[in-house]
Amino acid sequence: MKNKVLVTGGLGFIGSHTAVCLYEAGFEPIIVDNLSNSKISALHGIQELIGYKPSFYQNDISNIPALTKIFEEHKIDAVIHFAAYKAVGESVEFPLKYYQNNIGGLLAVLETMKAFNVNSVVFSSSCTVYGEPDQVPVMEVTPMKEAESPYGATKQMGERILNDNTNWCNTQCLRYFNPVGAHPSGKIGELPLGIPNNLIPYLTQTAAGIRKELTVFGDKYNTPDGTCIRDYIHVMDLAEAHVKAVERLIENKQEEAFEVFNIGTGTGSSVLEVIKTFEDVNQINVPYKIGPRRSGDVVQVWAETTKVEQVLGWKAQRDLSTMMKDAWNWQLELSKKTFNN
Ligand code: UDP
Secondary structure, eight states: OOOEEEEETTTSHHHHHHHHHHHHTTOEEEEEOOOSSSOTHHHHHHHHHHSSOOOEEOOOTTOHHHHHHHHHHSOEEEEEEOOSOOOHHHHHHOHHHHIIIIIIHHHHHHHHHHHTTOOEEEEEEEGGGGOSOSSSSBOTTSOOOOOSSHHHHHHHHHHHHHHTTTTTOEEEEEEEOEEEOOOTTSSSOOOOOSSOOSHHHHHHHHHTTSSSOEEEEOSOSSSTTSSOEEOEEEHHHHHHHHHHHHHHHHTTOOSSSEEEEEESOSOOEEHHHHHHHHHHHHTOOOOEEEEOOOTTOOSBOOBOOHHIIIIIOOOOOOOHHHHHHHHHHHHHHHHHOOOOO
16 A cells, blocks of 8 residues: 655645655655646646546645545545745735635644644745845754745744644655756646746746746846856755655654755856856747846855755755756747646
């Protein structure tokens, strides 16, 4: 019998890739997603990759009766909790929506886990909890700064909630840096709704002619080329980190009930480096202009990865060129497909 892993938000960008990697590692993914920021086509992509349609529930995670039904129908061994809103700007405009979904949703998941005696969870956190760091790279022990947005506050609060529940629940808390790229098959990837906020989908849409030009948000920062620096991480590497985290929980290898890991490559890349790498690896020109700074942008952040390598036994394998190649491949596939839903 395979261990069953409930993947909340399992049709989202990271969730869908993780569902595939879980299956490949011998787990059975059970997916719950309300399709608020994803499409059913992701389920079809997963199905093509793993050869069968995984159990899928179209439910809101705040709906405890609906969650209860899933736990009644499946003996869940661990939960990976992705389902949350993730747009910083939107969270400033609609804070209630963010607190309701990201905090209320987490509480509902934990309540249901507790009721069914499921005590293993992987939590999607973010490098946003570090704010503008005094030093780079950031380590897991680097103190958090006050959150700059309701979104960031929900991630800090989520970590706190899990930390407060260690008397019954084991947590692997993964702080993601900037997830990009796509499955190399081009069958699943990121599906931004409307005009993308993030750099890579905006860049690929510009290269595809959907957007006229990319705006680089500021080039007078105190960095080598003046543009902001991030630790971009391939979504497949990120998905594989989740598999490691689930294995650690299920095999009872945790040293502490709440463990936190940085999930990044350990290398920072500037916005201009990203554009150049994309252009070089895909042999395509991306029109861009320098624009004003975007408010709230951190100047530079990248991960210190010693802990995750030594303790979790995970290290990113894919470089920026691979990320840009796979992101473009996905955009080309997307441009070919018509989504029904
Ligand atoms: N960025 C940009 N133009 C865009 C989108 C993003 O120059 O259209 C920059 C942004 O200022 C940041 C980096 O790209 O330095 C990554 O931004 P993204 O929104 O992808 O991720 P964040 O790190 O802000 O969560």
